[in-house]
Amino acid sequence: MADIVKQILAKPIQLADHVAKAADDVSLFKQECAEIKAKSEKLAGLLRQAARASNDLYERPTRRIIDDTEQILDKALALIIKCSANGFRRVFTIIPTAAFRKTSQQLENSIGDVSWLLQVSTPANDREDDEYLGLPPIATNEPILCLIWEQIAILCSGSIEERTDAANSLVSLARDNARYGKLIIEEGGVVPLLKLAKEGRIEGQENAARAIGLLGRDPESVEHIVNAGVAAVFVKILKEGKMKVQIVVAWAVSELAAHHPKCQDHFAQNNVIRLLVGHLAFETVQEHSKYAIASKQGMSIHTLLMGNKNTNNIHNEEEYEQLLTSQISHPMGNDNPSQMQSLITALKTQSKSTPPQSTHPPSQTNHAKTNLNNPRPKNHHHHHPTHHNHSQQHGSSSGTSDKVRESEDPETKAQMKAMAARALWHLCEGNVTICQSVTESRALLCFAILLEKGPDEVQYNSAMALMEITAVAEQHAELRRNAFKPTAPAAKAVVDQLLRIIIGTDSDFIIPCIRIIGHLARTFRATETRMIAPLVQLLDERDAEVTLEALVALTKFACTDNFLHINHSKAIIEAGGSKHLIQIVYFGEQIVQVPALVLLCYVAMHIPDNEVLAQEEVLMVLEWATKQGPLIQDPSIETLLFEAKVRLELYQSRGSRGLY
Numbered sequence: 001m002a003d004i005v006k007q008i009l010a011k012p013i014q015l016a017d018h019v020a021k022a023a024d025d026v027s028l029f030k031q032e033c034a035e036i037k038a039k040s041e042k043l044a045g046l047l048r049q050a051a052r053a054s055n056d057l058y059e060r061p062t063r064r065i066i067d068d069t070e071q072i073l074d075k076a077l078a079l080i081i082k083c084s085a086n087g088f089r090r091v092f093t094i095i096p097t098a099a100f101r102k103t104s105q106q107l108e109n110s111i112g113d114v115s116w117l118l119q120v121s122t123p124a125n126d127r128e129d130d131e132y133l134g135l136p137p138i139a140t141n142e143p144i145l146c147l148i149w150e151q152i153a154i155l156c157s158g159s160i161e162e163r164t165d166a167a168n169s170l171v172s173l174a175r176d177n178a179r180y181g182k183l184i185i186e187e188g189g190v191v192p193l194l195k196l197a198k199e200g201r202i203e204g205q206e207n208a209a210r211a212i213g214l215l216g217r218d219p220e221s222v223e224h225i226v227n228a229g230v231a232a233v234f235v236k237i238l239k240e241g242k243m244k245v246q247i248v249v250a251w252a253v254s255e256l257a258a259h260h261p262k263c264q265d266h267f268a269q270n271n272v273i274r275l276l277v278g279h280l281a282f283e284t285v286q287e288h289s290k291y292a293i294a295s296k297q298g299m300s301i302h303t304l305l306m307g308n309k310n311t312n313n314i315h316n317e318e319e320y321e322q323l324l325t326s327q328i329s330h331p332m333g334n335d336n337p338s339q340m341q342s343l344i345t346a347l348k349t350q351s352k353s354t355p356p357q358s359t360h361p362p363s364q365t366n367h368a369k370t371n372l373n374n375p376r377p378k379n380h381h382h383h384h385p386t387h388h389n390h391s392q393q394h395g396s397s398s399g400t401s402d403k404v405r406e407s408e409d410p411e412t413k414a415q416m417k418a419m420a421a422r423a424l425w426h427l428c429e430g431n432v433t434i435c436q437s438v439t440e441s442r443a444l445l446c447f448a449i450l451l452e453k454g455p456d457e458v459q460y461n462s463a464m465a466l467m468e469i470t471a472v473a474e475q476h477a478e479l480r481r482n483a484f485k486p487t488a489p490a491a492k493a494v495v496d497q498l499l500r501i502i503i504g505t506d507s508d509f510i511i512p513c514i515r516i517i518g519h520l521a522r523t524f525r526a527t528e529t530r531m532i533a534p535l536v537q538l539l540d541e542r543d544a545e546v547t548l549e550a551l552v553a554l555t556k557f558a559c560t561d562n563f564l565h566i567n568h569s570k571a572i573i574e575a576g577g578s579k580h581l582i583q584i585v586y587f588g589e590q591i592v593q594v595p596a597l598v599l600l601c602y603v604a605m606h607i608p609d610n611e612v613l614a615q616e617e618v619l620m621v622l623e624w625a626t627k628q629g630p631l632i633q634d635p636s637i638e639t640l641l642f643e644a645k646v647r648l649e650l651y652q653s654r655g656s657r658g659l660y
Helices: 003-027 031-050 059-083 097-120 143-157 161-176 178-186 190-199 204-214 217-225 232-239 243-259 261-271 270-281 301-306 309-313 317-327 337-349 401-408 410-428 432-440 443-453 454-477 479-482 489-503 510-519 532-540 544-558 565-574 575-588 588-608 611-615 618-625 635-651
Strands: none
Touching: 003 031, 003 059, 031 059, 031 097, 031 489, 059 097, 059 143, 097 261, 097 301, 143 161, 143 178, 143 190, 161 190, 161 204, 178 204, 178 217, 190 232, 204 232, 204 243, 217 232, 217 243, 217 454, 217 532, 232 243, 232 261, 232 270, 243 261, 243 270, 243 410, 261 270, 261 410, 261 432, 261 489, 270 410, 270 432, 270 443, 309 479, 309 611, 337 401, 401 432, 410 432, 410 443, 410 454, 432 443, 432 454, 432 479, 443 454, 454 489, 454 510, 489 532, 510 544, 532 544, 532 565, 532 575, 544 565, 544 575, 544 588, 565 575, 565 588, 575 588, 575 618, 588 618, 611 618, 618 635
């Protein structure tokens, strides 16, 4: 850096000396040239001072200021040479007096710029005074750039306290304006911020991590941050840092992953997934080697249950499934204590017999989708991590001592879980490999427990993470079969908690819960119909968005792609779905009319001989729909409507409520 700055300064120093020397030989405008000489000499002295302090100079403003200074000295030298012309050339040389005033002012501006550069590159403790530096002339057209330069220069050379304050100033700038964030990145602010996050005190680390999260607002910015080495710094903090800082880091990871899909792979390869799951699992489930992210053999919670002494008497697959069912049937059932609590107690008891072991970080490759049109609860989705007092040490599978973490106040622990869940949510978006790693870890059971008892933000972020995981599982049969098989205890626990929330209908995050059930529609057995009735009841919901999501979820149960579509269609009718669907098709808002018609068509097409459909005169509803242009604008819907109508006509007479 010092050598680069010296090279930048060499030419303007030579030019300033040349201007001063040439001014001694002028024959015209001697007084004006003497003024230019004096300012050139002063500027040369400042430039030499800058060259001596090249180790401390901040490169970005140095380049711009020296480039401008060099151009001004070039013009000054040309003007001085005109004044030294002799004989015939002097007669034809016209030099306006305004040129001297302009050149003199430009040299004065350069003196101000270089003086400011020397001041801003000097630590505050070494300055002669602590007054505000002010704006250099070069920043007249863009004052904010000067402020950014000043704060980044402090980050590079200031004390810990000064760097902490500078990071906080950059947080304010990045939060207020996306363009300011781009300028901070362009002017080299990322590297000193990461250095502060790595080496600073708690407040400084927190400010730096928050600034990094705010700067990553677009793929290009996130790419720059990733290339600067953000993963290594964040992993170290998540493993060894104070929980107060870990909260902000987890939030920053979620922001970067949400705004640039490719960085998911980078974080995953640097062990972030395991560390986040460790934070999620702390005091949620007892840490145990068999809960860790599975190895190539696909270790799961089944392995843990197989370690229970009751499994010694298992002789066949049927008895094994009975054991699984007995371990966790209905977490929200009437038993006291609950079945989920019994499972957790058994898991904790089992874990005491085996010492915790570290796990190997999973190897990840992935992609992600852009930000979803997801419901957001009040003060949740864009919540910035709050500040809490705490103490944190190194140790445990997530890198911190359990004893130290246990001393944290409940609010801090809850905030840590909320941000860990938020980070996992965005890291799992559209990513098969990461979703597989998360589902093979203890994370699914954690999500189920946190959906039951966690604070609102923890519950919401857990639901959103599950929604992204199940959205990927819906498109990938292997992940769906492995992670959400009907007999898997963690999957059963998740479903039970989702149904509890849906039945309650007053949750801020009911919509992601409905979507999760829809994503899992192909995993349920023919006898597993308990999720149909709660979804049907939501068709009577006044909130059109909730009704729409319920319709979409039920359609995934009843559509032809679902192998058990006949069973599910019958369950929808038995739960009173036809009455609600007819009502919505006739009188519902436009946003729900078409989805309701689609679901009604699937049900009518799959069970056309159903007596309830005849009694409710569904055939008449479909005939009416064929005449409603807004409902059949999509050719695929028109085709589906025609097929359903033909099927019904085979079994039911027009105008009759009975069957043939």
